[in-house]
Amino acid sequence: MLAELALQALTPATSLARRFGLLREGVALWSRGLRQRKAWEPHHARCRAIIAEVAVTLSQRRKVVVLGSGPARDIPLDMLCASFDEVVLADIVHLPLLRLKLWRQAKVELISRDLTGTMAWLAGEAKERQDPLADLVADAKVDLVISANLLSQLAWPVADWLEDNPTRAAALPGNLPARCIAWHLDDLARFKGHVCLISDVEMVERDRSGAIHDRLDLMYGVELPKEDESWLWPVAPFGEAERDREYVHKVCVWRRYAGSSSAF
Numbered sequence: 604m605l606a607e608l609a610l611q612a613l614t615p616a617t618s619l620a621r622r623f624g625l626l627r628e629g630v631a632l633w634s635r636g637l638r639q640r641k642a643w644e645p646h647h648a649r650c651r652a653i654i655a656e657v658a659v660t661l662s663q664r665r666k667v668v669v670l671g672s673g674p675a676r677d678i679p680l681d682m683l684c685a686s687f688d689e690v691v692l693a694d695i696v697h698l699p700l701l702r703l704k705l706w707r708q709a710k711v712e713l714i715s716r717d718l719t720g721t722m723a724w725l726a727g728e729a730k731e732r733q734d735p736l737a738d739l740v741a742d743a744k745v746d747l748v749i750s751a752n753l754l755s756q757l758a759w760p761v762a763d764w765l766e767d768n769p770t771r772a773a774a775l776p777g778n779l780p781a782r783c784i785a786w787h788l789d790d791l792a793r794f795k796g797h798v799c800l801i802s803d804v805e806m807v808e809r810d811r812s813g814a815i816h817d818r819l820d821l822m823y824g825v826e827l828p829k830e831d832e833s834w835l836w837p838v839a840p841f842g843e844a845e846r847d848r849e850y851v852h853k854v855c856v857w858r859r860y861a862g863s864s865s866a867f
């Protein structure tokens with residue numbers, strides 16, 4: 604708890620990242636990942652292996668962009684640094700621990716950005732959604748884009764914020780959490796380089812007998828094409844969130860994501 608508070612105090616973050624709870628969540632993710640290192644490692648290892656496999660199939664490896672890089676536990680950073688001329692890590696928050704790990708890695712650029720493009724708009728600081736990826740989409744050197752366990756995380760902070768700000772919410776279009784997911788899919792489809800999408804799409808709550816008590820669509824109804832592969836990620840094993848409940852996410856991978864039919 605103290606370590607989490609210290610890390611929050613030491614992490615540079617915009618006021619929007621703080622107001623939408625993403626600094627707190629970034630630190631919480633880091634400490635949950637430490638506690639659940641063993642339970643999460645198969646998921647992380649599989650993500651790293653898939654990204655490395657996709658990277659070696661490319662004929663050119665100039666710039667790779669990782670969206671939702673966070674603590675980068677699911678990213679084969681050494682392999683990407685060895686194979687690409689430039690590595691861009693984009694997230695709303697970069698923890699000092701990652702900065703420390705990368706300080707001698709001249710190839711890596713950290714970009715701090717709201718990848719929904721909506722937070723300034725929601726907070727009344729912009730008239731409309733801002734394109735969060737315009738510069739990177741226009742960059743012809745981007746040969747690989749990885750959306751790394753980000754997609755499911757784009758909707759809930761917006762949903763929570765709308766719930767806490769009902770007057771502002773009434774003045775905004777409906778379905779914004781689902782739109783954030785659809786917009787990210789549209790953003791990915793705009794890249795000319797290869798796009799690999801990895802995301803959890805569903806959460807299941809189970810008791811110790813295996814009985815399912817709840818099932819949550821993390822995609823808010825947004826449809827995706829058939830995935831190439833999937834597995835289960837025990838995000839909160841028994842004892843993490845509740846003693847007799849576990850929360851398991853279904854993770855899907857699209858090794859070459861080319862677009863979705865369900866944009867708003």
Ligand SMILES: C[S@@+](CC[C@H](N)C(=O)[O-])C[C@H]1O[C@@H](n2cnc3c(N)ncnc32)[C@H](O)[C@@H]1O
Binds near residue numbers: 629694
């Ligand atoms: C489940 S974590 C995955 C992190 C990383 N790929 C890993 O597994 O180590 C989701 C990441 O998405 C980031 N994120 C959530 N909402 C975001 C937003 N609106 N803009 C940019 N990043 C966001 C979080 O800060 C977090 O690092």
